[in-house]
Amino acid sequence: MLLSNSTVILISAFLSITYFFSAFEKIKDWNKTIKYYNEMFKGRLSRKLVLVSIYVIIVVELSSILLFLYGNFSFINSESRIVLQYAFIISSILLLVLLSGLRIAKDYQGAAQIGIYFLISIFGLYLMEL
Template sequence: METQLHPAIIITLAFFAITFIQSGYDKINDWKGNLGWLKGHFANTIIKNAVPQSLALILVLEILAGAFSVIGIIKLLMGEGTAFAEIAGIASAITLLFLLLGQRLAKDYDGARTIVIYFIPAILLLTWV
């Protein structure tokens, strides 16, 4: 099988691997600090009593998106297709949609706008694979 390089896909996967693995690491490394801040951030929302569960869900989604991104890069470099890159794109988009929902619920519109900056490469990735 001939190896075909997909630089835009590989670079975008690296972007999501860095973004989500670092974010997941931060959540694990400073769980209490993140949880304390998020409880205040979501104090006046419908998820105010489910912040720990929401944080755990986001952590799992970020780890999956980051891991699939790394696997996608490896598979592309080995000439084994774009299936994992597509899974990574879907996982990244879903993760970002959950984050966007949270920012909108908290009425943090600047934060929601920031999520869109990350969402654009996810959609581009899905159009390339």
């Protein structure tokens, strides 16, 4: 079971690590994070909306991590796919939100890089549905 589904497990581990460090860096350097995003969206979004967006993104990143970890556990132990499917769906939605934000900020290079993570997430979802 573990070897036959190692691709899905590794993809979910990759995304978990990615979201963990993303959330950790935002929280660790909170004041710098607020300053950075306020500057990024200056003239495009209000400061309050930027702050709420940061909170929502952190919560969704942390939720994704937990879903991926629990999903891997249940997938390995009981071959239950549903939690990992939800994790990949939430991950993909989060990446679409981040993509939208980067496009609003006119950070086209950052938006292009998000596309890579989105493809990885969608590929993981695809493998779960086979």
